[in-house]
Amino acid sequence: MPERQEGESVFERIYMVVRQVPPGRVTTYGQVARIVGGCDARTVGYAMGALKPGMDVPWQRVVNSQGKISLAGSDQRQRLEAEGIEFDARERIDLKRFGWDGPDEAWLEAHGFDTMWFWNR
DNA sequence: CTTCTGACGAAAT
DNA sequence: CATTTCGCCAGAA
Numbered sequence: 001m002p003e004r005q006e007g008e009s010v011f012e013r014i015y016m017v018v019r020q021v022p023p024g025r026v027t028t029y030g031q032v033a034r035i036v037g038g039c040d041a042r043t044v045g046y047a048m049g050a051l052k053p054g055m056d057v058p059w060q061r062v063v064n065s066q067g068k069i070s071l072a073g074s075d076q077r078q079r080l081e082a083e084g085i086e087f088d089a090r091e092r093i094d095l096k097r098f099g100w101d102g103p104d105e106a107w108l109e110a111h112g113f114d115t116m117w118f119w120n121r
Numbered sequence: 122c123t124t125c126t127g128a129c130g131a132a133a134t
Numbered sequence: 135c136a137t138t139t140c141g142c143c144a145g146a147a
């Protein structure tokens with residue numbers, strides 16, 4: 001079974017996964033937590049909140065399970081629209097259209113994540 | 122060492 | 135639909 005590498009905190013593994021989300025697609029706090037394993041959606045939120053300038057993580061591509069933006073008063077919506085993502089009249093993103101499928105099995109394997117996620121996704 | 126504090130989610134009520 | 139509850143974090147005070 002996959003184990004965390006020495007020196008890799010849960011936050012660092014969360015950032016690794018979020019960096020895999022391509023422009024024009026979004027993931028959710030819960031989905032990232034399921035991929036990383038060993039943490040929950042709340043932890044992913046904490047990790048995003050702990051980002052510091054220069055960390056190069058596409059935080060704008062992480063939205064909540066309802067397809068809405070959780071961080072009010074930011075330019076998150078503008079950033080996403082600039083990538084081609086559309087919002088409906090209720091400020092929601094259609095996850096069926098813009099949701100990310102998640103990393104492929106090879107990537108999970110190469111980075112020490114549980115590949116069972118791939119089959120349970 | 123303890124307490125507090127944040128970008129969440131699913132289920133039960 | 136609105137609330138409540140509780141769950142594998144990290145850094146600052």
